[in-house]
Amino acid sequence: MVQAKPPFPSKLLLLSLLVSILAIFDNGVQCFQGKKVLSMHKFQWKQGSNSSTCLSQETRWENGATILEMKHKDSCSGKILDWNKKLQKHLIMDDFQLRSLQSRMKSILSGRNIDDSVDTPIPLTSGIRLQTLNYIVTVELGGRKMTVIVDTGSDLSWVQCQPCKRCYNQQDPVFNPSTSPSYRTVLCSSPSCQSLQSATGNLGVCGSNPPTCNYVVNYGDGSYTRGELGTELLDLGNRTAVNNFIFGCGRNNQGLFGGASGLVGLGRSSLSLISQTSAMFGGVFSYCLPITETEASGSLVMGGNSSVYKNTTPISYTRMIPNPQLPFYFLNLTGITVGSVAVQAPSFGKDGMMIDSGTVITRLPPSIYQALKDEFVKQFSGFPSAPAFMILDTCFNFSGYQEVEIPNIKMHFEGNAELNVDVTGVFYFVKTDASQVCLAIASLSYENEVGIIGNYQQKNQRVIYDTKGSMLGFAAEACTFD
Ligand SMILES: *[C@@H]1O[C@H](CO)[C@@H](O)[C@H](O)[C@H]1NC(C)=O
Numbered sequence: 001m002v003q004a005k006p007p008f009p010s011k012l013l014l015l016s017l018l019v020s021i022l023a024i025f026d027n028g029v030q031c032f033q034g035k036k037v038l039s040m041h042k043f044q045w046k047q048g049s050n051s052s053t054c055l056s057q058e059t060r061w062e063n064g065a066t067i068l069e070m071k072h073k074d075s076c077s078g079k080i081l082d083w084n085k086k087l088q089k090h091l092i093m094d095d096f097q098l099r100s101l102q103s104r105m106k107s108i109l110s111g112r113n114i115d116d117s118v119d120t121p122i123p124l125t126s127g128i129r130l131q132t133l134n135y136i137v138t139v140e141l142g143g144r145k146m147t148v149i150v151d152t153g154s155d156l157s158w159v160q161c162q163p164c165k166r167c168y169n170q171q172d173p174v175f176n177p178s179t180s181p182s183y184r185t186v187l188c189s190s191p192s193c194q195s196l197q198s199a200t201g202n203l204g205v206c207g208s209n210p211p212t213c214n215y216v217v218n219y220g221d222g223s224y225t226r227g228e229l230g231t232e233l234l235d236l237g238n239r240t241a242v243n244n245f246i247f248g249c250g251r252n253n254q255g256l257f258g259g260a261s262g263l264v265g266l267g268r269s270s271l272s273l274i275s276q277t278s279a280m281f282g283g284v285f286s287y288c289l290p291i292t293e294t295e296a297s298g299s300l301v302m303g304g305n306s307s308v309y310k311n312t313t314p315i316s317y318t319r320m321i322p323n324p325q326l327p328f329y330f331l332n333l334t335g336i337t338v339g340s341v342a343v344q345a346p347s348f349g350k351d352g353m354m355i356d357s358g359t360v361i362t363r364l365p366p367s368i369y370q371a372l373k374d375e376f377v378k379q380f381s382g383f384p385s386a387p388a389f390m391i392l393d394t395c396f397n398f399s400g401y402q403e404v405e406i407p408n409i410k411m412h413f414e415g416n417a418e419l420n421v422d423v424t425g426v427f428y429f430v431k432t433d434a435s436q437v438c439l440a441i442a443s444l445s446y447e448n449e450v451g452i453i454g455n456y457q458q459k460n461q462r463v464i465y466d467t468k469g470s471m472l473g474f475a476a477e478a479c480t481f482d
């Protein structure tokens with residue numbers, strides 16, 4: 001039976017006391033017996049800090065690795081007056097974002113260029129992918145500080161460039177290549193220009209006089225960046241200069257990029273930051289995504305020296321499933337356990353699941369989702385239900401509770417690797433007063449769509465991408481920068 005603690009505990013008082021004494025207390029989250037306790041007061045729903053303070057994040061160099069402080073974009077977007085609206089908007093955007101990703105995969109597989117017409121079901125609202133791409137770091141390009149979004153589902157890095165035909169508002173000054181002696185234009189005859197198709201889904205187009213390599217990245221939702229490829233000195237922080245870093249100098253950019261100067265692609269293809277720095281970092285990077293509701297920092301670590309991680313459980317590795325056509329990271333999800341019960345579904349181990357830093361909610365094939373939901377609801381009974389919200393259909397009203405005890409959810413991957421979902425990654429607060437709190441996992445529309453492991457379930461984990469060894473590792477870690 002699931003134990004819950006009502007506001008005025010009666011019979012459960014003794015048990016609760018005992019539990020409190022035995023439990024390991026970590027950030028307001030207690031952990032015991034394959035179940036975890038989520039405190040309703042854990043989330044602070046802060047108003048948001050001054051945007052100026054978070055646009056210059058720190059970097060540190062340690063044991064051959066470069067450690068970049070990583071923050072949630074919301075902590076930089078000024079005051080959040082209405083958290084409820086914000087939380088709900090994130091979900092709406094996440095749904096658009098998923099459809100745009102699915103359509104991007106389809107067009108890459110079918111060899112078509114992605115133009116906006118392919119994505120007709122998605123309304124022309126800007127910046128959807130970018131609104132769900134929540135994590136930012138600060139780097140130096142051509143000697144200037146830039147705060148950029150990080151994305152494992154993108155390959156080409158880009159920043160807005162002067163002169164702009166069209167630029168959205170950003171916090172840092174817009175990069176001006178003509179004042180940077182280290183900037184070079186990439187010509188369309190160069191091999192990097194040929195790589196654009198796999199990196200962006202669109203072929204490079206030759207400009208005239210000089211024959212620049214013009215790129216287009218459409219995020220499938222009306223937001224885009226267009227410009228020419230260039231190379232520049234990229235400094236990831238102290239002692240880590242990347243010479244001739246290939247990036248997009250964006251002259252025509254539209255979308256709600258949250259004041260960031262651009263984006264850094266951590267994908268698999270040859271133009272990504274990871275491929276371009278593989279001589280320096282061995283093709284290994286990792287991140288720890290902080291929880292969104294506070295101003296916590298996480299980290300993006302370039303390089304694979306595990307001595308810099310602060311993981312509290314051993315790292316378990318799984319094989320990355322090669323997919324030569326799609327520049328994304330795929331894993332083989334072989335099972336899910338709820339508490340100590342293994343969920344049964346025929347689709348486990350069938351197709352690769354994408355792991356993504358820019359999709360919020362994990363999407364599972366319908367058969368797996370249904371089995372997971374049934375088992376979860378079975379073990380997590382006795383709580384008042386609440387209406388579904390958007391893609392989330394398993395919702396509860398916790399407004400009468402100070403804390404709830406929830407069954408552990410573990411995702412298992414080929415090679416006995418596991419992702420033990422942090423207690424903050426199980427429920428999505430649709431309403432901050434906890435009157436509508438939903439299981440933060442959703443179903444895909446069709447069994448044959450590509451499943452995605454979203455960033456909500458990756459919080460407070462060290463997630464290690466070893467692109468050379470073609471392995472991905474998970475370990476629990478409370479994310480901080482220090
Ligand atoms: C924001 O900045 C202003 C002035 O720069 C300062 O007075 C105010 O206290 C700051 N607010 C927060 C929440 O740090």
Ligand SMILES: *[C@@H]1O[C@H](CO)[C@@H](O)[C@H](O)[C@H]1NC(C)=O
Nearest residue numbers: 062063064065305306307308
């Ligand atoms: C990894 O870190 C350890 C210190 O913990 C250091 O001795 C070792 O040289 C580092 N390895 C590399 C490749 O830098």
Ligand SMILES: *[C@@H]1O[C@H](CO)[C@@H](O)[C@H](O)[C@H]1NC(C)=O
Nearest residue numbers: 059060061062237238239240
């Ligand atoms: C680089 O690191 C060294 C020592 O770690 C420090 O003394 C120096 O100030 C740093 N430089 C910059 C630009 O951060």
Ligand SMILES: *[C@@H]1O[C@H](CO)[C@@H](O)[C@H](O)[C@H]1NC(C)=O
Nearest residue numbers: 321332334349350351352414
């Ligand atoms: C996933 O792993 C299982 C168990 O090792 C294996 O049977 C299955 O073929 C794998 N699936 C894929 C898509 O590689």
Ligand SMILES: *[C@@H]1O[C@H](CO)[C@@H](O)[C@H](O)[C@H]1NC(C)=O
Nearest residue numbers: 384386397398399400401435
């Ligand atoms: C949630 O539960 C509380 C008390 O437990 C109740 O007062 C409130 O009306 C419920 N809210 C909704 C939206 O059902």
